[in-house]
Amino acid sequence: MSTSTDPTSPHYAVAPNAQRLLWAGFMAILAAGVGFSVRGASVLEEWSKAFGFTQTELGGITGGGLVGFGVIIIISSFLAEKIGFGRLMFFAFIVHFLSAVVTLAAPAVFTAAGKDATFWCLFVGMFMFAIGNGVCEAVVNPLVATLFPNNKTHYLNILHAGWPAGLILGGVASIFLAGNVSWQIQISLFLLPVILYGIMIFGQRMPSTESSVSGMSIGQILLQFGSPLLLFLLVIHAMVGYVELGTDSWIARITGSILDETTGRWLFVYTSALMFILRFVAGPIVHRISPLGLLFGSAILATIGLYTLGGVGTTVAAIGALTVYGLGKTFFWPTMLAVVSERFPKGGAVTLGMVGGVGMLSAGLLGGPGIGFKQDKYASEQLESQAPEVFNRYKAAKENRFLVFETNGLDGAKVATLGDDGKKLAGEMEILQETNTSDPNIEALNTWWQDAQTHAAADKQPVTDATLNGSRMALKLTAIVPAVMAVCYLILLFYFKSIGGYKALKLEDEPVA
Structure with missing residues (x-):
């Protein structure tokens, strides 16, 4: 893809190294996608089996990562205005490596201090990973918007094609590596694109943000958040974070529950590939319809796709539902960023960072934990009502909370032991006996299994059915979110029609509320 030196060209770039910086940003987002994908496709399941986490606890770990992502995007967007893009990217490079060190310490922590300490070890590791991701996001979005001022929707979609590219690579790696290599190796794969973006940004000169060019102070930038339009866009993007990233945290495991694990992972790769391809054609689409028209259509498709997916029973039906959902979710994130940048260009890194941060915070605080809950x-409600004795055998030791709600989920390690008839547990006990070592967590699970296995034949079907019901209901209820988004986009379409139509503003223009 070539750039142009003609300021009126849609491919005009403000710097000669624009393409290199664009693809360095692509690699940074790809790194986040690889880590996210590997974790969701296989590592969460292995953590559940190894450490006994419930779905809500796993959602808390993934949510912690997304919360950190959101907080750091917002903080870094202010720093970008003060210290520049280059120093922030170097910081992200270092933190990405440190996050791997902390996460890989989890098995040692589990042996030494138990489940609760392991939860916090993984939470902190994911939070540090999110810091690196958040800093990158805070840099690359305004960087690309600055580099390509005449075609922001197109180039921001290309930049964010790095996300599904990472999901594809991580998903394929999980399919072939899960069960064959340790989760530690799988989770470390994100370091490869980290090294690549580090090489690509080394020694490169980066432009100033659009707000710096326009001479806007931080105070003047913050005044823009008094605009009802910008506040409304923030609310919508919070829903984008919930429905896109929150759902992506779980979609491979949920479809795996409905069908089977391997099929769920391949379907996740398929949806990601669809998104990757489509993000390269966003530019031609918005030349035919406005960005808001694209977003409205996307929300309708996402609603239909998610709700339909909650009721599928075959692989063919799942492919159909996921195709509709994939078409819907593809353009949400980058096109929302483009709309904000086009309507509030003087906001620079801060407005884009605030929008991205709100989306990540919503995914972390509401999406990941909420869908897990x-x-x-x-x-648990189905199992308790239909087979209370079975529920008592498989319920977690303590209740889970989400906002003001409580429920007693199922213990992941117990459910996994039932699923493979205790084979993995038996192997772990053999290792303990052969090495003359002790592991109180494995031994406690084994003590429980000595009684539970006498009921296993009768317990397996109601536990499987209950888990399937939880997966289906989570998808159907999540479909409400894009439905609300569609209404919000329709309101915006009517609003802009009333003021003469949607158009991108330039730095010399005053944003219109």
């Missing part, structure tokens, strides 16, 4: 709630 819904799975726990509807699985």
Whole structure:
């Protein structure tokens, strides 16, 4: 893809190294996608089996990563205005490596201090990973918007094609590596694109933000958040974070529950590939319809796709539902960023960072934990009502909370032991005996299994059915979010029609509320 030196060209770039910086940003977002994908496709399941986490607890770990992502985007967007893009990217490079060190310490922490300490070890590791991701996001979005001022929707979609590219690579790696290599190796794969973006940004000169060019102070930038339009866009992007990233945290495991694990992972790769391809054609689409028209259509498709996916029973039906959902979710994130940048260009890194941060915070605080909670709630309620004795055998030791709600989920390690008829547990006990070592967590699970296995034949079907019900209900209820988004986009379409139509503003223009 070539750039142009003609300021009126849609491919005009403000710097000669624009393409190199664009693809360095692509690699940075790809790194986040690889880590996210590997974790969601296989590592969460292995953590559940190894450490006994419930779905809500796993959602808390993934949510912690997304919360950190959101907080750091906002903080870094202010720093970008003061210290520049280059120093922030170097910081992100260092933190990405440190996050791997902390996460890989989890097995040692589990042996030494138990489940609760392991939860916090993984939470901190994911939070540090999110810091690196958040700093990158805070840099690359305004960087690309600055580099390509005449075609922001197109180039921001290309930049964010790095996300599904990472999901594809991580998903394929999980399919072939899960069960064959340790989760530690799988989770470390994100370091490869980290090294690549580090090489690509080394020694490169980066432009100033659009707000710096326009002479806007931080105080003047913050005044823009008094605009009802910008505040409304923030609310919508919070829903984008919930429905896109929150759902992506779980979609491979949920479809795996409905069908089987391997099929769920391949379907996740398929949806990501669809998104990757489509993000390269966003530019031609918005030349035919406005960005808001694209977003409205996307929300309708996402609603239909998610709700339909909650009721599928075959692989063919799942492919159909995921195709509709994939078409819907593809353009949400980058096109929302483009709309904010086009309507509030003087906001520079801060407005884009605030929008991205709100989306990540919503995904972390509401999406990841909320979808996990819904799975726990509807699985445990069905099992408790239909087979209370079975529920008592498989319920977690303590209740889970989400906002003001409570439920007693199912213990992941117990459910996994039932699923493989205790084979993995038996192997772990053999290792303890052969090495003359002790592991109180494995031994406690084995003590429980000595009684539970006498009921295993009768327990397996109601536990499987309950888990499936939790997965289906989580998807159907999540479909409400894009439905609300569609209404919001329709309101914006009518608003802009009333003021003469949607158009991108330039630095010399005053933003219109």
